[in-house]
Amino acid sequence: MARFPxxxxxxxxxxxxxxxxxxxxxxxxxYSGVFLTGIFVLSLVLLSSLASWGQLAPLGDxxxxxxxxxxxxxxxxxxxxxxxxxxxxxxxxLSGSGGLLYRLLHVGASSERRSALAKRASSIEVIVPNxxxxxxxxxxxxxxxxxxxxxERLTYRLAAKKKVGGEWVGPALLAFLWNSVWFVxxxxxxxxxxxxKPRYILAGLLLPFGAIGYWSFRYFLSQLRKSAGxxxxxxxxxxxxxxxxxKYRVFVSQWGRLRLRxxxxxAVCEEETVYRQGTDVRVERCEVFTQELCAAxxxxxxxxxxxxxxxxxxxxxxxxxxxxxxxxxIRWKIVVSGETRPWPSFxxxxxxxxxxxxxxxxxxxx
Amino acid sequence: xxxxxxxxxxxxxxxxxxxxxxxxxxxxxxxVTAIELSILWYTEGKGDPELHVxxxxxxxxxxxxxxxxxxxxxxxxxxxxxxxxxxxxxxRLRWCxxxxxxxxxxxxxxxxxxxxxxAPLSSDLDRPSRIPRFQSNDR
Numbered sequence: 001m002a003r004f005p006x007x008x009x010x011x012x013x014x015x016x017x018x019x020x021x022x023x024x025x026x027x028x029x030x031y032s033g034v035f036l037t038g039i040f041v042l043s044l045v046l047l048s049s050l051a052s053w054g055q056l057a058p059l060g061d062x063x064x065x066x067x068x069x070x071x072x073x074x075x076x077x078x079x080x081x082x083x084x085x086x087x088x089x090x091x092x093x094l095s096g097s098g099g100l101l102y103r104l105l106h107v108g109a110s111s112e113r114r115s116a117l118a119k120r121a122s123s124i125e126v127i128v129p130n131x132x133x134x135x136x137x138x139x140x141x142x143x144x145x146x147x148x149x150x151x152e153r154l155t156y157r158l159a160a161k162k163k164v165g166g167e168w169v170g171p172a173l174l175a176f177l178w179n180s181v182w183f184v185x186x187x188x189x190x191x192x193x194x195x196x197k198p199r200y201i202l203a204g205l206l207l208p209f210g211a212i213g214y215w216s217f218r219y220f221l222s223q224l225r226k227s228a229g230x231x232x233x234x235x236x237x238x239x240x241x242x243x244x245x246x247k248y249r250v251f252v253s254q255w256g257r258l259r260l261r262x263x264x265x266x267a268v269c270e271e272e273t274v275y276r277q278g279t280d281v282r283v284e285r286c287e288v289f290t291q292e293l294c295a296a297x298x299x300x301x302x303x304x305x306x307x308x309x310x311x312x313x314x315x316x317x318x319x320x321x322x323x324x325x326x327x328x329x330i331r332w333k334i335v336v337s338g339e340t341r342p343w344p345s346f347x348x349x350x351x352x353x354x355x356x357x358x359x360x361x362x363x364x365x366x
Numbered sequence: 367x368x369x370x371x372x373x374x375x376x377x378x379x380x381x382x383x384x385x386x387x388x389x390x391x392x393x394x395x396x397x398v399t400a401i402e403l404s405i406l407w408y409t410e411g412k413g414d415p416e417l418h419v420x421x422x423x424x425x426x427x428x429x430x431x432x433x434x435x436x437x438x439x440x441x442x443x444x445x446x447x448x449x450x451x452x453x454x455x456x457x458r459l460r461w462c463x464x465x466x467x468x469x470x471x472x473x474x475x476x477x478x479x480x481x482x483x484x485a486p487l488s489s490d491l492d493r494p495s496r497i498p499r500f501q502s503n504d505r
Contacts (some may be wrong), residue, residue, distance in 0.1 A: 219464075
C-alpha cells in the first residue's frame, strides 16, 4: 500500500548521509559564500559612508559619488541602518573566515594528531647536525628529531619531509583575495546604478573578472578535494638511525579513498649539490642508490580499510652514511609514490638518517 | 717535499690514529719562512667545493731552525669518525695530509698525500669495498 510522505513522521527507506569528503566541500563552499557576502555588504556600507563623509572626500572620489549632497535619505536619517548593515557584514566576514579556517585545518589530520603536533612543535629539530652530534660524528645529522615519535606497529613513526595536505593553501589565498576584490568592485557598480551614476566599463570588466574568480574558486575546491581524497601516508621503521649492512622492517599505511594504478615504496639515497652558475644558485639532485620495497598494481584504498604492508630494507655494507655539508649533502629517505584515480599522482618522502657502521647506538623512544 | 703514511694501502678507520712522516728536501733553511701541516677533507664534483680542516700545525721560522730540515719528522693525529671517504656521482669526498711550504721569495709549494677514511669493524668486506661509492645497480 502506498504511503503518503509525512514530514513529521519517522523517515523510512534509504537515506543518503553522504561522505566526509562531500560534506567538507559543501561546508567549504557555504563558508566561502558567507565570507564573500560579508565582503560585499561591508563594501556597500563603507562606500556609502565614504561618499557621505566630507572629511573622506578624496576616498569618496573613488566611487564618483557626489560627496554630501546625494547621501540617501535612509542613510542620512537612520544612521542605525548603516550600523546594522556594517555589523552584519563584519559578522559574516568573521564567521565565514572562522568557519573556513576551522574546517580546512581539519583536513588530513585527526584532532589527536594536531594536538600531538602542537605539543611537539617547539622541540622539533631540523635534519642538520647539532652541536652534540658534531663532536661525535662531524657532518652527520643525529636524526634525534626522527626518533621522538613512537610508532604503533614498529618502533618509530617517520615524519614526512613536506607537510602533507597543504597543497590547497596557495589556491585558497588566490581564490579568496581575488573574489573579495571582485565583490568590492561589484559593490561599487551596484552603488553607481543606485545613485544613477552607472559605471559601465567597470560593470563590463566584472564579467571577465568574475570568470577568473570562478575558475580560481573551482581550482581551490579541486585541490582541496585532492588533498582530502588521497589521505595521509604513515611510515614506521623498526630502528633508527640505520646502519649499513643491517636489515630493517618498514611498515607503510596509505589512507584515503582512491584506486591506485601503481604504488611504489622505495629506500633511496640521494646526492644533493648546490652550485653557482653566474649569478644563479642551482641545486642538483641525483639518486645513487634505490631499493624497491614494493611495486604493487591496482591497489584499492578505502576510508575503512587502508592499504597496509610491511617490508624489509636490506642496506648493503658499503653504502655511504648521511652527510650534510655547506654545499653538498647525501640524504636517505623512504619514498612512497602512487599513480592514482581520480586524483593526480603523489610522492611523499620520509627522511631517515644512516650512520656509519661500528659506532655505539642510542635507541628506544619509549 | 714528501709525506708518507704508516698504512701502505692508505686506509684508516674512523676514530683511529693516523701517523705520517714528512720531509722537505732540496731547500735550505734560509729559504723557508714557515711550514703548515694539515689533515683535512674536501669535496669534488658538481657542487661548490667544501674544505674542512681536522688537524692543523704551523711551524714558524724559529721552530724550523731548531728542528732542521735534514731529518724526517712525524705527525700523529686522532682521526674523526666521519665523514667517510666517498666516491659518488655528483660528490666525491676525499681526505688528505697537506703540507704547505712558504718560501722567502713569496712562493708557496703544496703537496697532498691522500688517504681513505673508512668505517671501522667492516672486516667482512674486502679492503677496496670498504670505501663507500656510488651504487649503480638497483636492487
